[in-house]
Amino acid sequence: MSLKERLRADLAHAIKARDEVRTATLRMALAAITTEEVSGATARTLTDEDIIKVLLRERKKRDEAAEAFAAAGRQDLADRERAEAEVIAAYLPEPLSDDELRAAVREAIAEVGAVPGPEGARFIGPVMKLLTARLSGRADGSRIAAEVRQQLAG
Numbered sequence: 001m002s003l004k005e006r007l008r009a010d011l012a013h014a015i016k017a018r019d020e021v022r023t024a025t026l027r028m029a030l031a032a033i034t035t036e037e038v039s040g041a042t043a044r045t046l047t048d049e050d051i052i053k054v055l056l057r058e059r060k061k062r063d064e065a066a067e068a069f070a071a072a073g074r075q076d077l078a079d080r081e082r083a084e085a086e087v088i089a090a091y092l093p094e095p096l097s098d099d100e101l102r103a104a105v106r107e108a109i110a111e112v113g114a115v116p117g118p119e120g121a122r123f124i125g126p127v128m129k130l131l132t133a134r135l136s137g138r139a140d141g142s143r144i145a146a147e148v149r150q151q152l153a154g
Helices: 003-016 020-038 048-071 075-089 098-112 118-134 141-153
Strands: none
Touching (some): 003 020, 003 048, 020 048, 020 075, 048 075, 098 118, 098 141
16 A cells, blocks of 8 residues: 555544544645645656655644744644644654664765765765665754764764
């Protein structure tokens, strides 16, 4: 079962169970996926990887909105956004632990042939390109970049 089919099936279950937050979140996610499919010159069918990218973007929006609502003193709306982010997170791959991220960065540095130390900064781009493709959906780009910089600094 593809990720999109799973989202649709879970939406049907959420509607039957009268789970308002889950229903609204899954509808929003499917709408975002459909919008992505029809954007551009020609319509296309998204792969599961593409759908994960859309879901990551939607979760990030929910996290940012929750922070904004909390800062504005609207805890009720912040809680709703956090609940929606949790629903979306259930469909995303398991995030990397710090140890797994360190190991992946070490491996990428070795593959690229980067040398930690003063010369390490020039290898950030190639290492990031490799890791961004590999760890898509499993680690935030800023988290990957911070680890790459730390390891390349020596």
